[in-house]
Structure formats: structure tokens, C-alpha cells
Amino acid sequence: MTKPIIIGVTQRVDFIEPYNETRDSLDENLINWLKGVDCIPVPIPNTLINISANDKVPDFSQLNRWIRSMVYKVLCYPEETI
Numbered sequence: 725m726t727k728p729i730i731i732g733v734t735q736r737v738d739f740i741e742p743y744n745e746t747r748d749s750l751d752e753n754l755i756n757w758l759k760g761v762d763c764i765p766v767p768i769p770n771t772l773i774n775i776s777a778n779d780k781v782p783d784f785s786q787l788n789r790w791i792r793s794m795v796y797k798v799l800c801y802p803e804e805t806i
Contacts, residue, residue: 730763730794731765732768732794733750733758733768737749748767769790
């Protein structure tokens with residue numbers, strides 16, 4: 725049996741007017757397809773990239789820390805990620 729491939733999946737942002745809020749959204753069909761081809765999908769929240777009007781380059785430090793923690797969890801506790 726081959727090891728599954730870990731794939732980070734970005735999400736779209738939807739604005740929900742009745743609640744005046746934004747939400748990350750992900751098509752369940754994509755997740756099911758990735759699992760079907762022996763991949764481990766890892767949804768990536770959009771809030772992990774800090775972008776301000778004064779920044780010329782977005783701050784990816786939060787995203788980088790999150791990715792490292794997710795990879796650690798998947799490698800150390802694979803039975804809990806599927």
C-alpha cells in the first residue's frame with residue numbers, strides 16, 4: 725500500500741448577507757474525489773494570510789506555522805486525519 729499524498733486545498737470566500745459575515749467554502753465533491761484517489765485533503769483557511777494596505781508583501785508567517793503543524797499531525801497521527 726502506498727502512502728497517501730497530503731494536499732492543501734484552498735477555499736472560496738462567500739459573503740452571507742443575512743448574517744453579514746464571510747465564510748470559507750469548499751465543495752464536498754472535491755474532498756470526496758481526493759479521498760477516492762488516496763489523498764489526504766487539508767482545507768486551508770483564508771484567514772491565515774495577513775494582508776494590509778501598507779504591506780507590499782503579504783505576511784505568510786501564520787500560514788507557514790499552520791502548514792507545519794498540519795504536516796506534523798498528519799505524519800505523527802495519520803489514523804486521526806482520514
